Amino acid sequence: xxxxxxxxxxxxxxxxxxxxxxxxxxxxxxxxxxxxxxxxxxxxxxxxxxxxxxxxxxxxxxxxxxxxxxxxxxxxxxxxxxx
Numbered sequence: 001x002x003x004x005x006x007x008x009x010x011x012x013x014x015x016x017x018x019x020x021x022x023x024x025x026x027x028x029x030x031x032x033x034x035x036x037x038x039x040x041x042x043x044x045x046x047x048x049x050x051x052x053x054x055x056x057x058x059x060x061x062x063x064x065x066x067x068x069x070x071x072x073x074x075x076x077x078x079x080x081x082x083x
Contacts (some may be wrong), residue, residue, distance in 0.1 A: 004076065012072035023054070023065040032071065050074070 019028065029051070030040050043050040044064060051074035056062035 007076035008072055011076045012068060015068040015072055019068065021068075023067055024071055026064055026066075029066050029071060032075065 015024070015032075024032070026037060026040055030037050033040070040050070044053065051066050051070040053064050053066050053070070055064045
């Protein structure tokens with residue numbers, strides 16, 4: 001098992017134990033990334049430097065959520081979106 005896989009698994013286990021559910025809210029992701037909600041909103045708008053997210057495209061003000069799988073990949077360096 002390589003370091004990237006080990007880091008991902010550790011991060012996934014940490015998030016799973018901490019939140020005890022499959023998705024994180026924007027507020028929870030901001031806490032994990034150490035950024036403000038405004039910074040996260042800018043990243044979402046620009047579509048870069050963030051984990052994959054889920055949003056109901058049919059609803060205008062649908063909440064944005066992030067699976068702990070995508071957050072663990074992002075935080076372990078395995079899934080960084082850049083332009």
